[in-house]
Amino acid sequence: MHIVNELYEKFKAKFEGVNGECYRVAQTGDLGDLMSDILTQKGVKTLSIFESPLSQAANLKEKLSKAGFEVHTDNLLATTAVDDAGITEVKWGIAELGTLVQIAPEVDNRLCSTLVPIHLALLKTSSILPELDDMLATIHSLPEIPSFVGFMSGPSRSSDIERTLEIGVHGPEQVIVILVDE
Amino acid sequence: MANNELKKEISNALENNVLRGALGRFAQAYPIAREKAFTGYDFEALRNKVQEVKSFAANNIDEMMDQFERNATARGSKVFRAANAQEANDYVKKVAESHNVKRIVKSKSMASEEILLNEALREDGIDVQETDLGEFIIALAGHHPSHMVLPAIHLTKEQVADLFTDYTKKKNDPVISYLVKTARTAMRKKFLEADMGISGANMAIAETGTLMMMTNEGNARLTSTIPKVHVYIVGIEKIIPKFMDASYILKTLPRNGTAQNITTYVSMYTGVTEAYLADGSKGTKDFHIVLLDNGRRNMLKDEKFKQIFNCVRCAACINVCPAFQLVGGHVYGGHAYTGGIGTLLTAFLTSEKTANKVQNLCLQCGKCKEVCAGKLDIPEMILELRNRNAAESGLPFTQKFALDVVSNRKLFHSMLRIASVAQKPFTRGQQVIRHLPMFLSGLTEGRSLPAVAEKPFRDIFPTIRQDVKNPKGTIALYAGCLLDFIYPKIGMGVIASLNEAGYKVIFPKEQSCCGAPATYMGDKENALKSAILNVEGLNSEKVDYVVSACPTCTHALKEYKDLLKDNPEMLKKAEDLDSKVFDFSKLITMLGGLDDKGDGEPLKVTYHDSCHLKRKLGVYQEQRDLLTNTNGVELIEMNESDRCCGFAGSYSIKFPEISGPILDRKIQNIVETGAEVVAVDCPGCLMQIAGGLDQTNHKIKVKHTAELLLEKRKNQQE
Ligand code: SF4
Ligand code: SF4
Numbered sequence: 073m074h075i076v077n078e079l080y081e082k083f084k085a086k087f088e089g090v091n092g093e094c095y096r097v098a099q100t101g102d103l104g105d106l107m108s109d110i111l112t113q114k115g116v117k118t119l120s121i122f123e124s125p126l127s128q129a130a131n132l133k134e135k136l137s138k139a140g141f142e143v144h145t146d147n148l149l150a151t152t153a154v155d156d157a158g159i160t161e162v163k164w165g166i167a168e169l170g171t172l173v174q175i176a177p178e179v180d181n182r183l184c185s186t187l188v189p190i191h192l193a194l195l196k197t198s199s200i201l202p203e204l205d206d207m208l209a210t211i212h213s214l215p216e217i218p219s220f221v222g223f224m225s226g227p228s229r230s231s232d233i234e235r236t237l238e239i240g241v242h243g244p245e246q247v248i249v250i251l252v253d254e
Numbered sequence: 255m256a257n258n259e260l261k262k263e264i265s266n267a268l269e270n271n272v273l274r275g276a277l278g279r280f281a282q283a284y285p286i287a288r289e290k291a292f293t294g295y296d297f298e299a300l301r302n303k304v305q306e307v308k309s310f311a312a313n314n315i316d317e318m319m320d321q322f323e324r325n326a327t328a329r330g331s332k333v334f335r336a337a338n339a340q341e342a343n344d345y346v347k348k349v350a351e352s353h354n355v356k357r358i359v360k361s362k363s364m365a366s367e368e369i370l371l372n373e374a375l376r377e378d379g380i381d382v383q384e385t386d387l388g389e390f391i392i393a394l395a396g397h398h399p400s401h402m403v404l405p406a407i408h409l410t411k412e413q414v415a416d417l418f419t420d421y422t423k424k425k426n427d428p429v430i431s432y433l434v435k436t437a438r439t440a441m442r443k444k445f446l447e448a449d450m451g452i453s454g455a456n457m458a459i460a461e462t463g464t465l466m467m468m469t470n471e472g473n474a475r476l477t478s479t480i481p482k483v484h485v486y487i488v489g490i491e492k493i494i495p496k497f498m499d500a501s502y503i504l505k506t507l508p509r510n511g512t513a514q515n516i517t518t519y520v521s522m523y524t525g526v527t528e529a530y531l532a533d534g535s536k537g538t539k540d541f542h543i544v545l546l547d548n549g550r551r552n553m554l555k556d557e558k559f560k561q562i563f564n565c566v567r568c569a570a571c572i573n574v575c576p577a578f579q580l581v582g583g584h585v586y587g588g589h590a591y592t593g594g595i596g597t598l599l600t601a602f603l604t605s606e607k608t609a610n611k612v613q614n615l616c617l618q619c620g621k622c623k624e625v626c627a628g629k630l631d632i633p634e635m636i637l638e639l640r641n642r643n644a645a646e647s648g649l650p651f652t653q654k655f656a657l658d659v660v661s662n663r664k665l666f667h668s669m670l671r672i673a674s675v676a677q678k679p680f681t682r683g684q685q686v687i688r689h690l691p692m693f694l695s696g697l698t699e700g701r702s703l704p705a706v707a708e709k710p711f712r713d714i715f716p717t718i719r720q721d722v723k724n725p726k727g728t729i730a731l732y733a734g735c736l737l738d739f740i741y742p743k744i745g746m747g748v749i750a751s752l753n754e755a756g757y758k759v760i761f762p763k764e765q766s767c768c769g770a771p772a773t774y775m776g777d778k779e780n781a782l783k784s785a786i787l788n789v790e791g792l793n794s795e796k797v798d799y800v801v802s803a804c805p806t807c808t809h810a811l812k813e814y815k816d817l818l819k820d821n822p823e824m825l826k827k828a829e830d831l832d833s834k835v836f837d838f839s840k841l842i843t844m845l846g847g848l849d850d851k852g853d854g855e856p857l858k859v860t861y862h863d864s865c866h867l868k869r870k871l872g873v874y875q876e877q878r879d880l881l882t883n884t885n886g887v888e889l890i891e892m893n894e895s896d897r898c899c900g901f902a903g904s905y906s907i908k909f910p911e912i913s914g915p916i917l918d919r920k921i922q923n924i925v926e927t928g929a930e931v932v933a934v935d936c937p938g939c940l941m942q943i944a945g946g947l948d949q950t951n952h953k954i955k956v957k958h959t960a961e962l963l964l965e966k967r968k969n970q971q972e
Contacts, residue, residue: 090518149480149530153446169516179528179536182479186472187445204516205501211522212497217462219329219527223520228472230434231512232388232406233414235280238434241387242441243472243519 079167079200080251086170090226091239093248096197100126100254104135107159107192110248111141114190116156118142122184124161126194126252132159148180158188158244162224165200165249166207170225172249173207177219185224191244193224197251260585260611264911267581273400273408274580280407281579287513288570288625295505303502305564305629311460311493312554312563318460318493319545325463329525332542339369342544346371346452346485347378349542353483355380355450359441361467361474362386363454364567365487365546367399367590368603371452382452383444385473387437394421400583402569402592403511408582441473449532451477451484456507456566457500458493458543464524465543466500468507468517475519482529485542490550491563503566506627510570549602558638562598564628571595571622571632576898576916577615586612594622594632601639610643615912617905618774619898620869637774644776704740704941711742715761718749726756727798732788732835734807735767736937744803744937747960748838750967752801755845759801764791768810774903778817785814789827800835803960805867805936806903808837837867838960839877839935852884852966859887859962860929862920862943863896864936877935877959884966890927894919901942917946924954931955933962 084094097106103126111119119141121127137143144151152158160181164173172193176182185191201207211221228243239245267273311318323333336342350358358380360366372382384393388405392398394417399405406414415428418436426436453474455465465486467474478484494500508514529539554560572578572593583592587608591599594616601609616636623631711733729752737744749759769784788811794800802808812835815828842848859881868874874896882889900906900916920943924932932954934940944956957965 086515090515147534149534153442171516171520177527179479179530182475186475186479204504205498208498208501208504212462216329217464217497217522217524219523219525221522221524222475223516225516225518227518228470229518230387230471232386232391232404233409233430233433234411235276235404235407236430238431240438241434241471241473242385242438242445242476 076197076200079202080197082167083165083170083200086167087165087226087249088170090170091229091247092170092226093246094251095248096251096253098253100129100252103130103194103250103252104132104139106250107132108136108139108141110192111136111157112139114157114246116141116190118144118151118155119157119159120144120148120151120155120184120188121159122148122161122178122181124194126161126196127159148183152183152187155188157190157192158184159192159194160185161194162249163199164207164210165195165251166204166223167200168203171204171207172224172247174222174224175218175220176222182220182222185222186243189240189244190246190248191224193247193249195249195251197253200251260587260614263585263587264581264909267585268911268915270408270582272410272413273582276407277579277582280404280573284513284573288509288573291509291513291515295509297506300502300506301627301629304506304566304627307494307496307499307502308491308564308566308628309561311495312491312560314495315490315493315551315554318495319490321460322458322463322493323545325461326525326543327463329463330538330541331463331525332540333545334542335545336547338548342369342487342546342548343371343374345542345544346487347374349483349485349540350375350378350380350450353449353540355483357381357383357444357448358450358452359383359385359444359448359477359481360389360451361453361469361477362389363452363487364402364590365454365489366452369487369546369548370589371487383441383448385441385444385477387434387471387473390437390441391417394418398584398589400592402567402572402583402596408584445476445480448477448481449483451481453477453484453486455486455488455492457503458488458545459495459497459500460493461496462524464497464522467521467523468504468519469521470512470514470518472519475521478521478523480530482531482537483540483542485544487544487546489546489548491565503627507566507568510625510627511568511573553602559598559602559635561628561630562595562602562635565595565630566627568627569593570625570627571630574621574625576619576621576900577617577912580912580915581615585615594636595630598632598635598639609639613639613643614908617865617898617900617902617916619865619902621865621896621898624869637776640774640776641778642776645778704944706739707742709742711738711745712761712763714742715745718746720749720753720758722753722756722758724756725758727758728796729757729759729799729801729841730792730794730797731759731761732765732768732792732800732802732807732811733761734802734804734937736941737803741937741940741958744958744961747958747962747964748801748803750964751838751842751848751960752845754848755842757798757845760797762792766791768804768807770806770810771903773810773813782817784810785817785828786824789814789818789824789831792831793827794831794834795827797834799841800831801838801841802835803838803935803958804938805837805864805871805873806938808835809866809870811835837871837873837935839880840871840873842880843876847880847883848963848967852886852963854885855966856886856888857931857966858890858927858929859931859933860890860892860924860927861895862892862899862924862932862934862939864934864939865896865898865902867935868896873935877933880959880963881933884963886966890929892923892927892929892932894923897923899939899942901938903938906942913942917942921946921950921952925952929954931957931962933957933959935959
């Protein structure tokens with residue numbers, strides 16, 4: 073647990089350094105309420121969920137619908153183009169860089185983390201790896217390299233106009249990660 | 255002289271205050287941000303690895319391409335090898351046609367700009383949309399990119415607002431965050447409507463058939479996620495052998511290019527992925543990879559240029575280039591590639607003619623080499639372009655004539671003696687010439703020129719008394735033109751120090767111009783002539799060391815062995831010379847430094863590093879130690895001490911409009927230190943900086959380290 077905490081602290085600092093927001097819960101059961109709070113506070117009304125083990129274990133679809141959000145889980149090309157937020161589970165985090173790593177051969181998984189203005193990612197705290205090289209070695213050791221692996225380090229950005237850093241270009245404008253200990 | 259068209263481009267760029275402001279601010283901020291990003295990482299070790307894996311791939315390119323193709327194909331990608339632009343464009347058109355494509359979204363791909371793919375597709379009536387913010391802006395403006403990673407750096411927010419107002423038919427205010435929103439909204443529609451995506455890749459991994467892309471805006475992810483057909487255009491130099499090799503590039507490229515620890519997105523595509531089809535159902539994307547040669551194999555076949563394959567396109571070299579910082583990318587003329595590395599890429603990939611013209615912009619300062627992620631020797635390759643160009647088409651008459659004169663010792667020296675007398679009307683008895691008549695006036699724009707000394711060093715030498723009891727050995731002094739004819743006092747300082755170290759100094763009279771002017775203008779013939787004259791004239795076998803107080807000369811003397819490699823007898827002598835020649839500060843330090851510690855009079859000194867001394871000869875600490883060990887000297891480091899002063903030999907004559915502003919910045923850095931004296935180890939820098947200080951009426955003096963040491967000790971003796 074000590075190592076996990078250390079990695080978490082490092083990850084959090086780096087992730088916030090690239091303009092991400094980081095939360096942590098002990099139990100899957102705590103996810104629904106926290107998310108509902110975050111989404112409300114950000115003014116979100118509609119959202120898409122790309123279902124995953126964590127989202128299902130936390131029963132997010134039902135809980136968030138009950139909390140009054142309009143929740144979509146299919147036909148995501150149409151919904152992510154208009155929804156206020158998208159929720160996906162990512163596979164790993166890299167503490168060295170504050171990076172979220174998704175394995176996303178499914179098109180909906182990618183849309184739900186790219187096309188929406190707010191991306192909310194779920195990640196197991198124990199899946200934070202120390203360094204980039206650990207991450208590459210882990211991907212490399214899979215039976216085959218997944219057809220899509222995406223690293224995401226905070227919201228999209230550009231300095232193309234007068235070299236001024238602007239957050240939120242074509243990809244999400246806000247990226248939030250909730251780490252789940254359980 | 256430099257081409258007129260190029261001159262015009264330069265003056266346009268220099269008049270563009272937006273560009274100069276943006277580039278100038280960037281140039282200030284970049285080195286600091288970059289250093290911070292590399293804190294805790296061993297840049298040297300990382301770039302050695304980049305060089306290793308990239309050159310391995312280059313040396314085994316056929317095997318690498320086969321491997322990549324096999325592995326990518328096994329995962330459902332369709333790989334096409336395009337020998338040239340035409341083949342690549344035709345293939346993409348064919349793919350588009352087979353899917354009845356009407357609308358294409360693109361994320362940044364320099365290779366596609368190189369082959370003018372957009373133009374080719376538009377011929378077929380296809381709507382092609384650049385989605386990268388900067389690329390979108392310049393496409394609206396009808397411009398080419400002005401920087402490798404910041405393509406629209408030459409435009410202001412006001413100009414962007416006007417372009418967006420025209421495009422959206424709605425008023426856009428010049429507020430950057432709103433402008434970015436406008437682009438987001440406009441592109442969103444394009445992404446959703448597109449039936450095909452086109453992008454480039456940063457790496458193609460042979461071992462796994464994976465493509466990796468590093469981006470920030472998210473447009474590349476959308477481009478490759480939404481449309482049902484996708485084509486990657488990948489130059490064959492992007493291939494690296496193993497998946498794990500990506501680590502080195504992932505660690506260096508973003509830190510070097512934009513001072514980021516990692517780009518916001520790193521996307522890895524291995525074979526086909528899932529996509530939405532036209533009918534709304536999910537299926538498999540039609541996934542094409544074009545491996546583009548288009549001149550790259552010629553690069554690879556050429557021993558001098560194959561190292562270009564090690565380039566990862568991070569743009570660090572451009573970020574630190576003093577010439578680029580002033581004129582920006584458009585002056586480099588290529589429609590895809592800019593700056594020093596761009597000059598080389600342009601030569602092989604788009605237009606040799608353009609490259610031959612713009613290679614002149616390189617000051618040969620070597621700054622780019624220090625930061626290059628692939629360890630490319632850009633100045634060396636640019637010099638090679640220059641040589642080949644001069645060998646092929648010859649030098650312009652005036653340049654050739656000047657070099658012929660300089661390489662003819664007797665003629666050159668008698669001309670300088672005549673000049674010493676003839677300059678009188680312009681110097682009015684002063685040490686500098688402020689104004690020259692008519693066509694020569696460009697030479698004195700923004701700086702004064704030194705007057706030719708009344709008596710050259712070679713005439714003074716026999717009158718110098720050398721009091722060395724039981725000399726430890728003999729050192730031959732190589733003066734070089736500037737020391738001999740303009741700054742003889744430096745020579746006296748060198749002799750005094752070496753005498754104090756216990757050595758006797760001789761002056762071999764047959765020595766001649768070192769040949770650097772010819773070398774840097776691409777005139778091999780005259781460079782060779784100089785090499786022979788000096789190798790024989792200096793006869794280094796007879797002495798313990800050869801000393802020079804000009805790093806450009808020292809470096810030239812050391813390189814004679816390359817020029818004379820086909821002449822075994824001369825080569826032996828040249829190698830002996832190479833092993834014995836040292837720059838003044840280095841040699842004095844090697845011989846144990848100076849005992850006599852100076853007069854103790856307080857003197858604030860700042861130090862300017864000459865490009866050649868620091869980067870070619872690796873000497874930067876020795877002279878600082880000599881100075882700080884002198885009683886009374888307080889050394890105050892200036893900002894950017896190793897940034898070029900703009901002299902660069904004939905460069906300041908060819909491009910006074912670029913050399914001038916580079917000098918201005920140097921002067922500003924000097925003035926800010928509050929020093930009374932700026933010490934240098936190169937007579938060329940001395941001439942340039944003294945000229946700049948004189949024109950701006952600053953009281954600060956410029957002195958060669960040898961001269962300063964002499965003065966500090968002379969006072970004590972009196
Ligand atoms: S050597 Fe200097 S002037 Fe030439 S490309 Fe490199 S940085 Fe630019
Ligand atoms: S030449 Fe070197 S510094 Fe320049 S873009 Fe290529 S790798 Fe980067």
